[in-house]
Amino acid sequence: MKRKISSSALRSAAFNRTRADHSHELAHDYCELIAELIDEKGEARGTDIALRMGVSNATVAKTLKRLSEQGLVEQEPYRAVFLTGEGWKLAEDGKRRHEIVEKFLLALGVSQRTAEVDSEGIEHHVSAETLKAMARFLARS
Amino acid sequence: MKRKISSSALRSAAFNRTRADHSHELAHDYCELIAELIDEKGEARGTDIALRMGVSNATVAKTLKRLSEQGLVEQEPYRAVFLTGEGWKLAEDGKRRHEIVEKFLLALGVSQRTAEVDSEGIEHHVSAETLKAMARFLARS
DNA sequence: GTGAAAGTTTAGCATTGGCTAAACTTTTGG
DNA sequence: CCAAAAGTTTAGCCAATGCTAAACTTTCAC
Ligand SMILES: [Mn+2]
Ligand SMILES: [Mn+2]
Ligand SMILES: [Mn+2]
Ligand SMILES: [Mn+2]
Numbered sequence: 620m621k622r623k624i625s626s627s628a629l630r631s632a633a634f635n636r637t638r639a640d641h642s643h644e645l646a647h648d649y650c651e652l653i654a655e656l657i658d659e660k661g662e663a664r665g666t667d668i669a670l671r672m673g674v675s676n677a678t679v680a681k682t683l684k685r686l687s688e689q690g691l692v693e694q695e696p697y698r699a700v701f702l703t704g705e706g707w708k709l710a711e712d713g714k715r716r717h718e719i720v721e722k723f724l725l726a727l728g729v730s731q732r733t734a735e736v737d738s739e740g741i742e743h744h745v746s747a748e749t750l751k752a753m754a755r756f757l758a759r760s
Numbered sequence: 761m762k763r764k765i766s767s768s769a770l771r772s773a774a775f776n777r778t779r780a781d782h783s784h785e786l787a788h789d790y791c792e793l794i795a796e797l798i799d800e801k802g803e804a805r806g807t808d809i810a811l812r813m814g815v816s817n818a819t820v821a822k823t824l825k826r827l828s829e830q831g832l833v834e835q836e837p838y839r840a841v842f843l844t845g846e847g848w849k850l851a852e853d854g855k856r857r858h859e860i861v862e863k864f865l866l867a868l869g870v871s872q873r874t875a876e877v878d879s880e881g882i883e884h885h886v887s888a889e890t891l892k893a894m895a896r897f898l899a900r901s
Numbered sequence: 902g903t904g905a906a907a908g909t910t911t912a913g914c915a916t917t918g919g920c921t922a923a924a925c926t927t928t929t930g931g
Numbered sequence: 932c933c934a935a936a937a938g939t940t941t942a943g944c945c946a947a948t949g950c951t952a953a954a955c956t957t958t959c960a961c
Contacts, residue, residue, distance in 0.1 A: 624906085629803040631814030633880035634789070638814075638949090640881050641782070645918075648775070666938060673772030673779075678919055680940055697926055697939055724890060727897060733889045740781050744881030748874045749865060756868060779919090786948080807908060819949055826947085838909055838956055886918055 637744065640648055641656045644743045647713045648672070649682060653702055654710035662699035716750060719740045723753040778885065785884045788854045789813070790823060791832055794899035796842055803840035857891060858883045864894040867901045 652671055656663035669679045683700055684690045691706040702710060720742045724734035745753070793812055810820045814870035824841055827833045832847040842849060861883045865875035886894070 627808075627811040629876065630793075630812040633877045635814045636877050637881040642917090652771075664938075665940090667768075670768040671771040671775075673776045674918085675920060676763050676939070677921075677941085682888075682918075684940095724893075727890070727893045729887075729889050729893050733887055735770065736774045737885055737887050740778040740885030741882050742761050744878055744885070746870075746878050748870050748876055749868070749878050752865075752868045752870050783947090805908075806910090815948085816950060817909070818911080818951075823948075825910095 640743045645682065646686060646689065646691060647709055647743065648739075649686055649712040650702060650706045650710040651717065653692065653700060654707070654714065657702075662757060663701070668700075713742070716724045716745065719750055719753055719757070722757055726757055781884045786823065787827060787830065787832060788850055788884065789880075791825055791843060791847045791851040792858065794833065794841060794846070795855065798843075804842075805840045806900040809841075810842055815829070854883070857886065860894055861886060863898055867898055 649668070649672075652668060653663040656667055656671075660667070663723040665676055665679050665683070668683075669676045672679065683692060683694060686706075687694055690703055691709065692700050693703055717738060721734045721738040724738055724741075725731065729737070790809070790813075793809060794804040797808055797812075801808070806817055806820050806824070809824075810817045813820065824833060824835060827847075828835055831844055832850065833841050834844055835841040858879060862875045862879040865871065865879055865882075879888070
């Protein structure tokens with residue numbers, strides 16, 4: 620017999636998911652961005668990452684150190700940064716998800732600019748089920 | 761003559777917006793939740809906030825102090841908490857936005873549970889333009 | 902009315918993710 | 932080839948958001 624789950628448990632689960640999403644967000648965005656830079660320019664340098672992320676060089680350096688401890692990027696001192704296998708996986712998955720969300724917003728009727736901006740935040744909170752629903756919408760629209 | 765804006769400037773603007781969204785997120789969620797509790801139970805107590813947010817009592821106490829310094833809530837020691845005029849505004853605006861996003865996801869075809877969970881994160885990254893597009897979609901679907 | 906339970910606050914700690922300034926290394930132009 | 936520019940790293944700072952443990956206050960049950 621299914622006992623009713625307390626509304627607090629349901630609510631807190633949503634907040635917990637959101638906090639978990641946020642805890643991975645920066646790593647995902649960095650990997651995606653590094654992949655983009657390598658694709659566009661052949662390498663990903665700290666300055667370029669900083670410029671596109673909109674943060675200082677020092678912040679980038681510190682974050683890259685964390686990411687390399689987490690096994691997502693590899694770097695040697697004063698050199699451009701590379702993605703590990705794990706890092707590539709995040710980058711590709713992130714790119715796919717990002718594209719679907721952005722195209723979905725466009726299909727919904729917002730401007731290109733708004734789709735770009737809003738998708739940067741939304742992408743991290745879209746579950747597999749919702750992503751599928753967005754892709755389905757795209758396929759028929 | 762319109763000079764082309766660098767792709768870095770465009771990209772960093774999106775990340776900046778996302779960071780700004782995150783900096784307001786907790787305040788919005790607290791105000792919305794406090795309003796809900798007052799509506800449901802007549803008052804908002806620390807324990808109930810903690811239970812629904814999925815964090816410890818101590819975390820709630822510390823956060824409430826910040827919010828009261830920001831003029832969003834009012835509290836006296838060992839008593840339940842209340843919203844200021846500003847806090848009510850955030851709560852109502854947040855509720856409206858949250859409802860639109862959740863109903864929109866439902867209309868898109870995801871389960872009630874997924875709509876609840878995903879909307880908790882997504883709501884903070886939906887611009888006025890996108891919110892309007894979602895409302896429009898709801899109106900015709 | 903009093904003692905235990907429930908709720909709140911405070912203290913102290915950790916991590917993340919920002920910043921500036923200064924030191925250091927690499928690249929580049931002449 | 933070498934000085935200046937460009938890029939990177941380190942040090943030290945801060946705020947936000949989480950935690951546990953301990954102290955304190957209020958409420959409840961008897
Ligand atoms: Mn992305
Ligand atoms: Mn993003
Ligand atoms: Mn977010
Ligand atoms: Mn939320």
